[in-house]
Amino acid sequence: MTGILDAESPAIIGDALLFTAYLEALDADPLRSYRPACPVVEELIAALHHQIEVWWQASNSAGKTTSICALDVALARGLKSLNGIPVPPIAVPNVGWILTQSYKQQVDSSQKALLQWLGKWPHKISYVSGEAKGYIETVHVATEKCKHGMDERCSTCSRIVFHCAESNSAIGGRIDWAHADEIPPMHVWREVRARFQAGRPFYRYLTATPLWRRDWAPLLEDFKACEGVAVEGRLRLRSSIYDNRYLSPEQIKVVVESWLGDPLFDARVQGECVDTEGDCPFDQERLKQWRVRCTPPTLETFTIMAERTTEAGRIVEPRLARVECWGPVEESESYVLVADPSTGVRSRTHDPAGFQVWARRSRTLKARFDDYLEPYGLGYLAGLVAERYNVALVDVDMTGGYGGPTITALANLRYSNINRDYHEAKPGRVGGQLGFRISAENRSEITSAIQRALADETVIVPSEAVVSCLLGCTVDDRGKYLAAPGRHDEDMICMGRALHLMDTMGRPAARIKTAEERIEALLNVSGVALPGVTPEEHDEGGDWWGRESA
Numbered sequence: 001m002t003g004i005l006d007a008e009s010p011a012i013i014g015d016a017l018l019f020t021a022y023l024e025a026l027d028a029d030p031l032r033s034y035r036p037a038c039p040v041v042e043e044l045i046a047a048l049h050h051q052i053e054v055w056w057q058a059s060n061s062a063g064k065t066t067s068i069c070a071l072d073v074a075l076a077r078g079l080k081s082l083n084g085i086p087v088p089p090i091a092v093p094n095v096g097w098i099l100t101q102s103y104k105q106q107v108d109s110s111q112k113a114l115l116q117w118l119g120k121w122p123h124k125i126s127y128v129s130g131e132a133k134g135y136i137e138t139v140h141v142a143t144e145k146c147k148h149g150m151d152e153r154c155s156t157c158s159r160i161v162f163h164c165a166e167s168n169s170a171i172g173g174r175i176d177w178a179h180a181d182e183i184p185p186m187h188v189w190r191e192v193r194a195r196f197q198a199g200r201p202f203y204r205y206l207t208a209t210p211l212w213r214r215d216w217a218p219l220l221e222d223f224k225a226c227e228g229v230a231v232e233g234r235l236r237l238r239s240s241i242y243d244n245r246y247l248s249p250e251q252i253k254v255v256v257e258s259w260l261g262d263p264l265f266d267a268r269v270q271g272e273c274v275d276t277e278g279d280c281p282f283d284q285e286r287l288k289q290w291r292v293r294c295t296p297p298t299l300e301t302f303t304i305m306a307e308r309t310t311e312a313g314r315i316v317e318p319r320l321a322r323v324e325c326w327g328p329v330e331e332s333e334s335y336v337l338v339a340d341p342s343t344g345v346r347s348r349t350h351d352p353a354g355f356q357v358w359a360r361r362s363r364t365l366k367a368r369f370d371d372y373l374e375p376y377g378l379g380y381l382a383g384l385v386a387e388r389y390n391v392a393l394v395d396v397d398m399t400g401g402y403g404g405p406t407i408t409a410l411a412n413l414r415y416s417n418i419n420r421d422y423h424e425a426k427p428g429r430v431g432g433q434l435g436f437r438i439s440a441e442n443r444s445e446i447t448s449a450i451q452r453a454l455a456d457e458t459v460i461v462p463s464e465a466v467v468s469c470l471l472g473c474t475v476d477d478r479g480k481y482l483a484a485p486g487r488h489d490e491d492m493i494c495m496g497r498a499l500h501l502m503d504t505m506g507r508p509a510a511r512i513k514t515a516e517e518r519i520e521a522l523l524n525v526s527g528v529a530l531p532g533v534t535p536e537e538h539d540e541g542g543d544w545w546g547r548e549s550a
Contacts, residue, residue: 030119034070034083037063038243041085044205045071048088053193053204053234055223059241059271061255064207065181069113072096075177075203076141076158077121088203092143093158094176097192099184100164103128103135110181111136114160122146124153128167136162163188171195177203183210186218187465210273211264214472220273221471240270281447282470283454291471294464297324297368302384306377307405321381324368326462332510334360335392336419337367338498339382340490341402344374353378353402354490356466357389358498360508363453364460370490375402379409386415390511395419395501396435397493403435419501436497446496453499466491 036042044054058064074082078092098114100106122142128135139160140153148154163171171188174197180189183206196202210216226236241252259268267274299322306319339355355378357367367385369378379396386392394410394417396403410418421436438446450470453459461467469491 028120030117031070031074031082037067037246038239040237040239041067043237045085047230047235048203048205051201051203052230055206055219055236057210057236057238057271058207060209060268061241061244061247062239062271063244063246065109066113068179068207069110070117072098072114072160072179073117076160078143088201090176090201092145093156095159096177097161097163097175099180100162101182102166103164105182106162106164107134120150122148122150124151176200180206183208183215183219209267209271211267216273217472218468238271280471280473282450282473284471286454287467287471290461291464291467294467295326295462297326300325302381304377304380304384306380307374319377321373323385326366329389333390334508334511335389336360336395336498336501337382337386337392338395338494339378339406340397340493341375341378341406344372351490354494355382356494356498357385357392358502360502363458363502365463365466368463370465375405376409379406380413383410383413383415391417393417393419395497397438398435399438407434445500446493449499449503450496466495
């Protein structure tokens with residue numbers, strides 16, 4: 001036995017050294033062994049050469065994240081090809097984003113795949129809250145221009161930045177490419193589309209299994225008529241678990257059988273959009289017509305006082321908040337502001353807080369806020385905005401207990417025009433409690449008010465976000481609205497409640513300023529009073545600008 005080993009040892013040792021060198025080379029540059037999980041990957045990369053935005057709509061276990069994170073690394077390094085597949089041309093250094101839905105998904109999915117393809121290629125990692133939690137914020141990736149090794153960075157490194165929907169990270173700056181690993185909130189993805197750099201190609205692609213209607217419905221609308229063919233710069237590709245060449249038939253059989261009986265079976269196996277959440281109670285075609293007429297808002301910034309939890313307890317501190325506005329405040333108009341407070345916790349399992357301002361005479365949405373702001377801060381902001389809109393009537397959703405701090409903030413601002421809900425048991429009688437409460441009995445008021453407005457075309461809704469919310473609303477087989485956490489239903493609640501109030505209160509007369517207000521306004525504009533015109537004459541017929549009062 002010893003003699004045989006001695007005789008063959010040079011060959012054995014040589015093969016072992018060669019194999020060791022091969023493994024070390026792969027570890028230093030894992031992309032050398034890259035092979036896409038299915039043919040769809042090559043179609044996706046080919047489309048990116050033309051700067052077409054691609055949604056790879058895939059089943060679970062289709063290999064989408066692993067395959068496309070390799071492309072992320074190739075772009076960061078500025079490679080010309082990925083194991084024979086031409087990579088879209090890109091300058092180095094460059095900046096790319098990977099968008100994830102949660103930190104857990106990031107760590108277990110895209111982050112894991114990215115590190116696999118980086119291997120020992122020189123790079124340096126920075127973490128969100130230190131290395132202990134393991135949430136990567138930025139990876140600096142060495143390019144051909146760099147002269148350093150591992151755990152170093154320089155000005156010629158590319159950057160891969162993770163943006164998690166659970167974080168408070170802002171979507172800003174200019175980038176060269178973006179990869180959404182699962183469907184991000186549509187307002188975030190639309191902001192990503194605007195992050196291009198002048199004079200440089202811009203690549204955008206999504207890898208997502210369409211599980212939940214609230215996520216895929218807005219994206220599908222953007223990619224309608226795009227399956228298999230590029231239309232207006234967008235392309236939708238689809239693959240199933242059976243297309244993954246790395247899964248054996250036996251393994252696929254076991255996995256597929258484990259999903260039997262799952263309402264999302266077709267989504268998990270075939271990558272199909274599955275709606276398990278009921279039917280939309282609103283006229284879809286009419287809403288799509290409304291969406292075409294939507295216009296971008298003007299963003300106005302307010303300085304508010306908001307609460308924050310610290311080790312010493314709750315503190316109140318100044319903060320900036322942005323409100324979407326459409327058109328100026330009209331002096332003759334009356335307004336109503338409906339607020340839907342929430343916890344203010346930013347996560348997929350919590351709703352944002354929001355409010356809407358509606359013009360009662362023209363029945364037009366004039367202002368909107370929607371963000372993760374705690375109840376006191378929402379009340380403070382609502383008070384400032386309501387004051388601007390001719391001391392609007394403020395109506396606060398008190399359901400769930402979040403309305404109390406909202407009312408407190410209004411009280412601290414000495415804002416008194418707060419609505420009191422009617423007695424449910426005594427129609428027409430105003431109750432003693434501030435705000436309103438949603439119950440099984442009155443929930444239909446919200447839905448019915450919106451349905452009437454759609455049927456009669458009696459309102460103007462310039463906000464695309466509000467229309468998209470209505471398009472995504474569903475009810476179950478008992479007619480109950482599915483308002484589970486994370487569905488972000490505040491726009492529907494605010495709109496429906498505002499319309500219900502306007503329906504029950506009726507159309508107000510044109511708001512006329514007092515004589516003192518009008519004279520003060522005239523002096524501010526002209527510096528002198530109009531000769532021969534008294535406050536009493538102004539009060540007779542017409543408003544301050546001479547228009548007939550409606």
